[in-house]
Amino acid sequence: MSRPLPYLAFLYFFLAAPAFSQMVPSxxxxxxxxxxxxxxxxxxxxxxxxxxxxRAKFTCRLCHIDIGFTMExxxxxxxxxxxxxxxxxxxxxxxxRVFEGREIFASCAEEYTPEEGKRCAxxxxxxxTEARLYDFQTFTRKLPRVFGKLIDWEQAEKExxxxxxxxxxxxxxxxxxxxxxxxxxIMVRSMRWADVTFSHEKHIIWNxxxxxxxxxxxxxxxxxxxxxxxxxxxxxxxxxxxxxxxFSVWLCSKCHTKSGK
Ligand code: HEC
Ligand code: HEC
Ligand code: HEC
Ligand code: HEC
Ligand code: HEC
Ligand code: HEC
Numbered sequence: 001m002s003r004p005l006p007y008l009a010f011l012y013f014f015l016a017a018p019a020f021s022q023m024v025p026s027x028x029x030x031x032x033x034x035x036x037x038x039x040x041x042x043x044x045x046x047x048x049x050x051x052x053x054x055r056a057k058f059t060c061r062l063c064h065i066d067i068g069f070t071m072e073x074x075x076x077x078x079x080x081x082x083x084x085x086x087x088x089x090x091x092x093x094x095x096x097r098v099f100e101g102r103e104i105f106a107s108c109a110e111e112y113t114p115e116e117g118k119r120c121a122x123x124x125x126x127x128x129t130e131a132r133l134y135d136f137q138t139f140t141r142k143l144p145r146v147f148g149k150l151i152d153w154e155q156a157e158k159e160x161x162x163x164x165x166x167x168x169x170x171x172x173x174x175x176x177x178x179x180x181x182x183x184x185x186i187m188v189r190s191m192r193w194a195d196v197t198f199s200h201e202k203h204i205i206w207n208x209x210x211x212x213x214x215x216x217x218x219x220x221x222x223x224x225x226x227x228x229x230x231x232x233x234x235x236x237x238x239x240x241x242x243x244x245x246x247f248s249v250w251l252c253s254k255c256h257t258k259s260g261k
Pocket of ligand 3 (some may be wrong): 041047048049053058062063078087089091093099102122123131132133134135168201210234
C-alpha cells in the first residue's frame, strides 16, 4: 500500500518554505510575466503580461508555437518594432483583428494622438491598473477552484466555461491533429511516494504535441524520462509549466495519485 511520506513532504516544505511565497505569490500574480528589456530605458513603464487572462482565451500551443513566445520570462526579447510589424503581441494586438466581437486594441506606435496614447498603459502598466479593462477578481469569479482557492483550469475547460482557441487566421496553419497517446504511469523511483499518472489526452488540449516534443521531451520514447523532483521544482520537465503557469508543483497530490504499489 502506498502512503505519503509525511517526513519527506515535511522536508521539502521545510527546505523550500522561504521560496514558497515567491513561487506561488498569489493567484492574481501566478503566471504573470513582467517584460522589461527595453521599456524603462525608453521612459515607458514595464509591460505586464497575464496568463490568467490570455490562457482563458487561447491555448498554450497557439502562443508558444505558432506565435513563438519562449517559455521564459523576457527571453523572447520582444521589441516595439516587432509588435508594430505584426509579430509577437502584435500578432493579435494590431487594432484590426476581431476577437469575441470586438477589435483587439493595438500595441506599440511611434506616433499617436493623446487619445490613442491611453492604450499604452494597458500593457505598459507596472504598478498601475487604472487604464485596464480586465480585473482579476471579476474575470475569475465564475471559474471553478481546487482547495477552495486555486483556479481549476482543467475543470473550467471541461465544463466549457472557457474555450481556449487554438487557431489564428494568418498565423496558424491547419494541420491534421495527431492521435493522442495513451495515459501512462511514471514510476517514482524512490520509496513509497505514489506514482504519477500522465495523461497525453488532457495535455494536448492545451499544448498540442509541439510544446513538449521535441523541446522538453526530445526522445518521445517513454521510459527515458530522467528527472528528479528537485529538477522538476527547478523548472525542468513537468516543471517547465507546473512551476509558473499550470497548477503549481506544490499541489503534490494532483500528480502523485497512483497508490497501490
Ligand atoms: C499589447 C501590449 C502593448 C501595448 C498596448 C503597447 N506596447 Fe509597447 N511594448 C510592448 C512589449 C511587450 C514591449 C517589449 C517590452 C520590453 O521588453 O521592455 C514593448 C516595448 C515598447 C518600447 C520599448 C522600445 C523598443 O524598441 O522596444 C516602447 C518605446 C514602446 N513599447 C512604446 C509603446 C507606445 C508609445 C505605446 C502606445 C501607443 C505602446 N508601446 C503600447 C507591448 C505593448
Ligand atoms: C496569448 C499568448 C500566450 C498564451 C495563450 C500562453 N502564453 Fe505562456 N507566455 C506568453 C508570453 C508573452 C510569455 C513571456 C515571454 C517573454 O517574456 O519572452 C510567456 C511565458 C510563459 C512561461 C514562462 C513564465 C516565467 O515566469 O518565466 C511559461 C512557463 C509559460 N508561458 C507557459 C504557458 C502555458 C503552460 C500556457 C497554457 C496554459 C501558456 N503559457 C499560454 C504568452 C502566452
Ligand atoms: C493570441 C492573441 C493575443 C496575443 C498574442 C496577445 N494578446 Fe493580449 N489580449 C488578447 C485579447 C483577445 C485580449 C482581450 C482584449 C479585449 O477584450 O478588448 C487581450 C488583452 C490584453 C490585456 C488586457 C488589457 C486590459 O485593458 O485589461 C493586456 C494587458 C494584454 N492583452 C497584453 C498583451 C501583451 C503584453 C502581449 C504580448 C507579450 C499580448 N497581450 C499578446 C489577445 C492576445
Ligand atoms: C505536456 C507534455 C506532452 C505533450 C503535450 C505531449 N507529450 Fe508525448 N510524451 C510526454 C512525456 C512526458 C512522455 C514520456 C517521455 C519519457 O518517458 O521519456 C511522452 C512520450 C510520448 C511517446 C512515447 C510513448 C510511449 O507510449 O511509448 C509518444 C509516441 C508521444 N509522447 C507522442 C505524443 C504526441 C503524438 C503528442 C500530441 C498528440 C504528444 N506526445 C504530446 C509529454 C508530452
Ligand atoms: C508544456 C506545459 C506542461 C508540461 C511540460 C506538463 N504539463 Fe501538466 N498540465 C499543463 C497544463 C496547461 C494543464 C492544465 C491544468 C492547469 O493549467 O493547471 C496540465 C494539467 C496536468 C494534470 C491534470 C490533468 C490530468 O492529467 O489529470 C496533471 C496530473 C499534470 N498536468 C501532470 C503533469 C506531469 C506529471 C508532467 C510531467 C511528466 C506534466 N504535467 C508536464 C501543462 C504542462
Ligand atoms: C506536476 C506533477 C508533480 C507534482 C505536482 C509533484 N510531483 Fe513529485 N514527481 C513527479 C514526477 C514525474 C516524478 C518522477 C521523476 C522521475 O523519476 O523521473 C516525481 C518524483 C517524486 C519523488 C521521488 C524522488 C525524486 O526526487 O525524484 C518524490 C519523493 C516526490 N516526487 C515528491 C513530491 C512532493 C513532496 C510534491 C509536492 C511538494 C510533489 N512530488 C509534487 C511529478 C510531480
